[in-house]
Amino acid sequence: MSAPGAKLELLGPPIQGPSALGSDPRRFLRLTWVLATTDFRLRFFGSALGYLWQLMRPLMLFGVLYAVFSQLGLGGEVKYYAVALLTGIVLFTFLSEATSESVRSLANRENLVRKIEFPRLAVPVATVLTALFSLVLNLLPVFLFLLVAGGRPRWTWLELPFLIGALGLFVLGTATLLSILYVRYRDVEPIWDVVLQATFYASPIFYTAAYVREKANETVLWLMMCNPFGAIIQETRHAIIDPSHESAASAMGGAQWLLIPAFVTVVIAAIAFQVFNRAAPRIAEDL
Amino acid sequence: MPKQSVPAIVVDGVSKSFRIPRERVHTLKETALHPFRRSTYDTMHALHDVSVAVQPGEFFGVVGRNGSGKSTLLKCLAGIYGVDAGSIYVHGQMSTFIELGVGFNPDLAAYDNVQLNAAMLGLTKTEARKRFDRIIEFAELQDFTQLKLKNYSSGMLVRLAFSVMIQVDAEILLIDEVLAVGDAAFQQKCFDEFARIRESGATVILVTHDMASVRRFCDRAMLIEKGRIVMIGDPEDVGQHYLELNFSAEARAAAAQLTGAVGEPATEPAEEVAPVETAVHGDRGVEIVEEWVQDEYERRTAAVPNGEPCTICMRVVFNERMQDPIFAFSLTDDHDRIFMDAGNVNDARGSGAFEAGESVVVRISFNAHMAAGRFHVTTSVARRGTGLDVLDRRDRIMSFVVTAAQETSGMVLLPYELDVQRSEQRAIL
Numbered sequence: 001m002s003a004p005g006a007k008l009e010l011l012g013p014p015i016q017g018p019s020a021l022g023s024d025p026r027r028f029l030r031l032t033w034v035l036a037t038t039d040f041r042l043r044f045f046g047s048a049l050g051y052l053w054q055l056m057r058p059l060m061l062f063g064v065l066y067a068v069f070s071q072l073g074l075g076g077e078v079k080y081y082a083v084a085l086l087t088g089i090v091l092f093t094f095l096s097e098a099t100s101e102s103v104r105s106l107a108n109r110e111n112l113v114r115k116i117e118f119p120r121l122a123v124p125v126a127t128v129l130t131a132l133f134s135l136v137l138n139l140l141p142v143f144l145f146l147l148v149a150g151g152r153p154r155w156t157w158l159e160l161p162f163l164i165g166a167l168g169l170f171v172l173g174t175a176t177l178l179s180i181l182y183v184r185y186r187d188v189e190p191i192w193d194v195v196l197q198a199t200f201y202a203s204p205i206f207y208t209a210a211y212v213r214e215k216a217n218e219t220v221l222w223l224m225m226c227n228p229f230g231a232i233i234q235e236t237r238h239a240i241i242d243p244s245h246e247s248a249a250s251a252m253g254g255a256q257w258l259l260i261p262a263f264v265t266v267v268i269a270a271i272a273f274q275v276f277n278r279a280a281p282r283i284a285e286d287l
Numbered sequence: 288m289p290k291q292s293v294p295a296i297v298v299d300g301v302s303k304s305f306r307i308p309r310e311r312v313h314t315l316k317e318t319a320l321h322p323f324r325r326s327t328y329d330t331m332h333a334l335h336d337v338s339v340a341v342q343p344g345e346f347f348g349v350v351g352r353n354g355s356g357k358s359t360l361l362k363c364l365a366g367i368y369g370v371d372a373g374s375i376y377v378h379g380q381m382s383t384f385i386e387l388g389v390g391f392n393p394d395l396a397a398y399d400n401v402q403l404n405a406a407m408l409g410l411t412k413t414e415a416r417k418r419f420d421r422i423i424e425f426a427e428l429q430d431f432t433q434l435k436l437k438n439y440s441s442g443m444l445v446r447l448a449f450s451v452m453i454q455v456d457a458e459i460l461l462i463d464e465v466l467a468v469g470d471a472a473f474q475q476k477c478f479d480e481f482a483r484i485r486e487s488g489a490t491v492i493l494v495t496h497d498m499a500s501v502r503r504f505c506d507r508a509m510l511i512e513k514g515r516i517v518m519i520g521d522p523e524d525v526g527q528h529y530l531e532l533n534f535s536a537e538a539r540a541a542a543a544q545l546t547g548a549v550g551e552p553a554t555e556p557a558e559e560v561a562p563v564e565t566a567v568h569g570d571r572g573v574e575i576v577e578e579w580v581q582d583e584y585e586r587r588t589a590a591v592p593n594g595e596p597c598t599i600c601m602r603v604v605f606n607e608r609m610q611d612p613i614f615a616f617s618l619t620d621d622h623d624r625i626f627m628d629a630g631n632v633n634d635a636r637g638s639g640a641f642e643a644g645e646s647v648v649v650r651i652s653f654n655a656h657m658a659a660g661r662f663h664v665t666t667s668v669a670r671r672g673t674g675l676d677v678l679d680r681r682d683r684i685m686s687f688v689v690t691a692a693q694e695t696s697g698m699v700l701l702p703y704e705l706d707v708q709r710s711e712q713r714a715i716l
Contacts, residue, residue: 014299015377017369027409034406042394115385116407117366187314281369284362285305 020273020280022119031118035126040133051137058093058138062086065206078208079242083146087241088205088233090138095171095229096196098131102175103182103189110287120280124179128172135164146241159239163232166265170228173269180276183286203230208237209251218253225252228261293378295459295490296341296364300373303334303359303514333359335514336373341492343379343458346485348505348522349494350529356514361385361463361494379490382408382457388448393437397428397447400436404451418454425450453480459490478503498526502692523692530690531590572607573668573678576646580664580687591655593691593700598652601666603679605645611637611671612678614649618662619683626662626698629653632674658700659691 022028044051066085078084105127106113106120113120182188204212204224212221224230225248237245249255279286308328333356341347351357362368364375365383390407391400401422405415423429426446436444452462481504484491495501501508501522508525510517510532518528579587583596591597599616615630629651631638641647664687667680691700 012376012378014374015366017363017366022409024409026411030412031406031409034403038392038395038399038403041399042392109390112390112407114367115389116383118407118409181315185315185318187316191315284367 017281018117018120018284020119020121020277028119028122032122032126032129035122036129036133039126039130043130054134054137055141058086058089059141061093062089065089069206078210078244080146080149080151081208083142083149083151083241084208084237084245085206086142086145087237088203090135090142091167091229091233091236092200092203092205093138094131094135094167095199097134098128098171099175099178100189100192100196101131102127102179103192104179105175106179106183106283107287113287114284120283121176121276124176124276125172127179128168128175131171132164132168142240151241154239156239160236163236163239166228166262167232169269170232170265173265173272176276177268177272180272180279180283183279183283199227199229203227204233204237209234209246213251222252222257225257226260226264228265231258231261292343294340294376295343295345295378296339296492297376297378298337298339298360298364298373299376301334301337301360301363301370301375302332302372303356303363303368303370304330304332307331333514334363334370337511337514337516338373339509339516339519341490343490344488345507346481346491346493346505348501348508348525349492349511350496350498350501350508350525351511352496352529352533355511357494357511358385358463359514360511361461361492364492365461377459379458380456381459381461382455383461384452385461385463387452388444391436391444391448394435396435397423397432397439400447401451408455421454422447422450425454449477449480453484457489459492460484461492461494463494496529498529502526526692527592527690531588531592571678572605573609573612574604574606575601575666575668575679575681575684576604577602578664578666578681578685580685588687590688590690593655593657593659593689593693594702595655596652597655597687598650599664600648600650602646602648603668605641605643605647607643609641609670611639612641613669613671613674614638615667615669615674616651617665617667619665620663620698621661626657630674632669637671655689656699656701657689658695658698659689661686661688 016023044054062085066082069085070081102124105123109123112118113123178188178192202224209221209224212224225234231248231252234245234251235248238247248261249258252258252260306328307330335356337356337360349357349360359368361383362385363370364377365381365385367383367385390404392403395403398419401419402415405418410418423432426443426449428443428447431439431443436447439447478500481491481493481500485504491504493500493505505522507519508522509519510525510529512532517532518525578599578601580589580591581598581600582588582591583598585598588597599618601614601616603614613630613632615628615632617625617629618627620626663683664685665680665682666684668678670676670678693700
């Protein structure tokens, strides 16, 4: 009775072990959505001043940096340096929050991973999604500041969803890769902290492309734009704040060069998915 | 069940092993510094070529000791672990419960937790909403749906967790050790619910080491040990086998500890030996050299099923001539209460004469009607007379276990009959 064999063809395919995406994409999407919204609400409704605290981090950083750097003239010959600074900070907050939360995301949900079969990729994706919600909220004061400072709505604002989409893909790839690496290598966390710090200084956040062009040279600016994050900040400033911020294409000296940051983004995302997909069946036992 | 029905679960030659690295390279730094160093690891075979088929509607128990691989099997069935070899076929909607309340977030209200749990299990939003009402009703928590779980009492939490588990429309349920939690009343509720599930025709795989629930619910049971199937069959037989396996392993471990302590006096000083309390009144012409317990087929054993014949033996060597010595056995339980004394002190015929150098085996045989538990044997030989002039005596020199299918708070478990006699008089309507 316990010897199977004869009736196997009646049973359909054998069950698969755990995987990155699972067999049902709707289940993956719904789980990701529920995880992300739950996390987001937890953060928000945990305290009375939820939204204010949420804004506090980028705004505090903005206040400090503005106090220091506006005196130094790091803006170069561009309009609305303050808003440009805030934009950079808000985008960086997204990058930093999404990736550093993702590093430990699988380990933090160890209990779930070891006890329930679900599409594993939902965990880092949900973490990035939660950070994306915060980004949208954080962008509200950016627009407020811009309008107060004298900026006016322009058609190029429509670029914003695409820019956020591109940044989202870049962040998603990085976050996914970090989360799966952390399962095996626990020093990913401090290493990533350092990399984030370096990214902060190596991207046009508290300075502008114009300033780099003025103080350093074209090559440095070109290299900066090879980093997808740098290119996206620059283009966001160009599209949202004021045309006096040059576009990413012009900062690189031609639109064709933009293929480099685009390529980097896609390659990171592809590698991340490959690595995650291969490691997914063993996450439960490797943690 | 119809004969040609498709099994609910087929496990076909499944093996699963875990790699346990000897020196765990936990950092990117080390990997980067020594890119070509092969990390060495031990392979632990958790499951070895396991094959079993579970029929639809069966309540199937999986029992085994800690580390036997039973939970690994469950996780393979649940799809949490991938298998190394073989395949698992599941026919029907399956639901897994490895732990009560897994993934509950204390900062969320019951509603959100149930939704989260439903998303984890892959239910749609509508299904989840419908399910929520049933869950809350079953858990009797209607007034507390907006309360955060951290403000729940532990009883409420367990109730919620359990009804989350039970209120799924799965055709196959995998359940692991959930009965370990909760008080008696809650366990009763679990039992009732299992009975209901059983009635409803769902297939249930229950992984546990609680033999009582296996006997009570399971149609069939499987015993695994060291990742291999020891037996599949009637829960009663499997339960018996499991208890024997369990206790004999325990006895072996105890014996190994004992001999280990005697064998290596240099490494482990006297403390190791002290707790054994072996008072030896030797050097008086008689020596008890060996003692053991055997079953009715004269096989040595460390576990005796309740009610079965058992024989306790001691081997005695006489160093000088002895007339009518008195042999005695004493059984004490774990609380040092004397359970039974047996010997020939009152036997007027005497045991006879023994020459120097003679070796004899003394036995007492009885049916082990005691309740389940451990019993310690003290053996002694005394000079003829009152039995107080002890020549050799081994206090609590060995122990054995009595296993019983039935729980009792009494000291003995005698065969009995219970019947109800109706009164002849009847009320006239």
